[in-house]
Amino acid sequence: MASKLICFLVIFSLTSLFMGASNAWLMQPDFYASSCPNVEQIVYNTMKQAVSKEPRMGASILRLFFHDCFVNGCDASVLLDDTPTFTGEKTAKANANNSIRGFEVIDAIKCNLEAACPQTVSCADILALASRDGVRLVST
Structure with missing residues (x-):
């Protein structure tokens, strides 16, 4: 019985290790270092x-980030506008009372980033960085 448990733990640990290693490139703090070196400064200054x-607004952006991540993962889907065939999360019933706000700030950050490094920084990353900086700004 003990050997089965040890075997399971070893296999589980190795699997976790390899899965983490294969996705390590997804979570690098310097991901935009060469493609958009000023990304963090641009986001911070706009925030x-x-x-x-x-x-x-710092708390509002954090809440916006939470709502984005809570629904289907942190994919910036909360930022999508409605189309004739699609109802976005912005105008979904749960958000109909303007309970989430700060879209204009994210739009401003995106505009500033597009001027510096066009089509480089993802909206999901912008939302994550803005949330981090919003918390940092209101906690100092």
Whole structure:
């Protein structure tokens, strides 16, 4: 019985190790170092402006990030606008009372990033970085 448990734990540990190693490239803090070296500064500066105008914006962006991740993973789907054949999460019944906000800040960040490095930074990464910086700005 003990040998089966040990065997299971070894196999589980090795599987976890290899799965983590195969996805390690997905979670590198310097992912945009060569393709968009100023990404973090651009996001931070835009968030700093937004939080200075509206101190609650840091929390609002964090909440926006939560709503994005909670539904189907952190894919920035919460940012999608409606089309004639698609109802986005922005206008879904759960969000109909404007409970999530900050879309204009994410749009401003995206605009600033597109000017610096077009078609490089994903909206999901923008939302994650903006959330991090929003928390950092309101906690200092």
